[in-house]
Amino acid sequence: MGEIAKQIESYLRELKLNGLLPVYKQIGDDAANVNLTYDEFFALVLEHEVKRKKDSSINGKVKKAKFPFIKTLEEFDFTFQPSIKEKEVIKLSSLNFIEQKENVIFLGPPGVGKTHLAVALGIKACNARYRVIFTSAKSLMDELVLAKRDGSLMEKLLAYSRLHLLVVDELGYMPITKEQADLLFQLISIRYEKGSIILTSNYNFNDWGKVFDDDVVASAIIDRLVHHSSIFFINGSSYRLKDKLKNTNTNT
Ligand SMILES: Nc1ncnc2c1ncn2[C@@H]1O[C@H](COP(=O)(O)OP(=O)(O)OP(=O)(O)O)[C@@H](O)[C@H]1O
Numbered sequence: 001m002g003e004i005a006k007q008i009e010s011y012l013r014e015l016k017l018n019g020l021l022p023v024y025k026q027i028g029d030d031a032a033n034v035n036l037t038y039d040e041f042f043a044l045v046l047e048h049e050v051k052r053k054k055d056s057s058i059n060g061k062v063k064k065a066k067f068p069f070i071k072t073l074e075e076f077d078f079t080f081q082p083s084i085k086e087k088e089v090i091k092l093s094s095l096n097f098i099e100q101k102e103n104v105i106f107l108g109p110p111g112v113g114k115t116h117l118a119v120a121l122g123i124k125a126c127n128a129r130y131r132v133i134f135t136s137a138k139s140l141m142d143e144l145v146l147a148k149r150d151g152s153l154m155e156k157l158l159a160y161s162r163l164h165l166l167v168v169d170e171l172g173y174m175p176i177t178k179e180q181a182d183l184l185f186q187l188i189s190i191r192y193e194k195g196s197i198i199l200t201s202n203y204n205f206n207d208w209g210k211v212f213d214d215d216v217v218a219s220a221i222i223d224r225l226v227h228h229s230s231i232f233f234i235n236g237s238s239y240r241l242k243d244k245l246k247n248t249n250t251n252t
């Protein structure tokens, strides 16, 4: 390695611009090949570093959000699920609902794409550098119960209230105790009109009384969730089943 290259690499390390280490030479060669001016070359180097920083901040946000899988809106086949209005979902992808601190609720039977859509919107939010957490209703409530036991409930609720978007998946698959319901109510109240929630459930609102074993808490939660929200009632068939049927057909 030449003296200049050594010098450059040592400066890059010192300035913590390690992302430029593997590419600076190539950028320089490319710039020379097309006769860039010094200004243009300098802009190119900076552009590279800005893009790398942005990408790594988005990746960090996606990691922190703890999505169960990575799926995008582009991967969602709206023709398979005509009960979901594509236009409405696309409208949400502008993320105006996060700016307005509104909620999104996906209701419907298993396999219709509730989690897929929730994840896809969550990823869009990460790309826009919002703070996002994805959690199942069960682990959220378990976490709140634990926090209450060890005296850190307020801290936990505050941490959740700082998020731009909280995705709560699968409300209704597990019965909810009175204690869990009360804690969930506290969380929903603390985020009410302060931050968005995307919620998915296999139950329609009429049946939430059964899930919560308590109509009063259920309706108090529904009231706050629904007040500023887009609600999707999905009533198609399971996408999982579609794949299964296709596989059986090809196997026979
Ligand atoms: N319309 C669709 N286009 C493409 N993939 C889909 C569609 N609907 C569902 N899927 C895929 O099918 C699988 C099941 O979907 P998803 O997990 O979103 O269902 P769900 O409604 O959350 O079901 P559950 O209530 O059982 O959690 C996922 O892999 C998802 O990506």
Ligand SMILES: [Mg+2]
Residues within 6 Å of the ligand: 114, 115, 116, 169, 170, 200
């Ligand atoms: Mg799901």
